Amino acid sequence: MDLETKFARFDTGLSVTDGQVIEGYASLFGACDQGGDVVAEGAYAASLKRLTAERRQVRMLWQHDPAQPIGVWDEVREDGRGLFVKGRILEAVAKGREAAALLAAGAIDGLSIGYRTRKAVTSDRGPNKGKRLLQELELWEVSLVTFPMLPSARVAAKGERPDDTLRELAAVFEAARQEIARNG
Numbered sequence: 001m002d003l004e005t006k007f008a009r010f011d012t013g014l015s016v017t018d019g020q021v022i023e024g025y026a027s028l029f030g031a032c033d034q035g036g037d038v039v040a041e042g043a044y045a046a047s048l049k050r051l052t053a054e055r056r057q058v059r060m061l062w063q064h065d066p067a068q069p070i071g072v073w074d075e076v077r078e079d080g081r082g083l084f085v086k087g088r089i090l091e092a093v094a095k096g097r098e099a100a101a102l103l104a105a106g107a108i109d110g111l112s113i114g115y116r117t118r119k120a121v122t123s124d125r126g127p128n129k130g131k132r133l134l135q136e137l138e139l140w141e142v143s144l145v146t147f148p149m150l151p152s153a154r155v156a157a158k159g160e161r162p163d164d165t166l167r168e169l170a171a172v173f174e175a176a177r178q179e180i181a182r183n184g
Contacts, residue, residue: 003114003115003116003140004114004115004116004117005064005112005113005114005115005143020071020088020089020090020091020096020100021086021087021088021089022071022085022086022087022088022089022103022144023075023084023085023086023087024084024085024111025081025082025083025084025085025111026082026083026084026085026111026112026113026142027039027044027082027083027113028081028082029041029043029080029081029082030128031082032127032128032131035132036130036131036132037120037131037132037133037134038123038128038131038132038133038134039082039083039134039137040133040134040135041078041080042078042135043134043135043136043137044078044083044137044139045078046118046136047115047118047136047137047138047139048076048077048078048139051139057072057073057076058073058076058085058139058140058141058142059073059140059141059142060072060073060087060089060141060142060143060144061114061141061142061143061144062095062099062143062144063143063144063145063146064112064114064141064143064145065143066141068095069093070089070090070093070095070096070099070144071087071088071089071090071093071096071099072087072088072090073085073086073087073142074086074087074088075087076139076142083113083139083142085111085142089103089144099144103144107146108144108145108146110144110145110146110147111142111143111144111145112142112143112144112145113137113139113141113142113143114139114140114141114142114143115137115138115139115140116137116138116140117134117136117137117138118136118137118138119134119135119136120132120133120134120135120136121133121135
């Protein structure tokens with residue numbers, strides 16, 4: 001089974017301090033993405049417990065490239081909202097320096113999870129009826145990425161841009177994505 005990915009940007013999801021410490025939500029529970037998937041509360045619990053028991057860490061990658069680690073996640077946990085991450089971009093690594101500069105400039109603002117689905121069902125009720133409900137995920141990595149799969153969510157580096165500018169930028173990216181999809 002191949003590794004799957006989910007992209008996300010959230011208004012209060014990512015903050016950057018000192019140019020290298022980042023924190024925010026890499027996944028929100030109950031939010032339907034463009035692939036028609038919804039992550040259920042508790043979906044990461046078993047994976048996080050297993051990683052802790054095995055003394056392994058979720059990796060911080062650049063654009064899901066396993067050859068490009070750019071930092072370390074010091075904290076990865078579930079709460080009632082979603083999957084919270086906090087870590088450090090390593091500026092001693094060339095790609096880490098690039099990522100920090102791109103974040104500071106507002107050129108990238110997304111987080112994305114890399115995972116394998118262990119258990120999923122089709123939701124039979126509520127606003128997500130007919131969507132794939134991801135109930136248990138094996139989390140491998142959280143990447144800094146350019147494009148999100150949840151266009152209604154945003155990430156802003158602390159103090160970078162007002163929310164209105166980010167909404168406009170997200171709308172432009174979404175329109176471009178739809179145009180590419182149509183012309184294929």
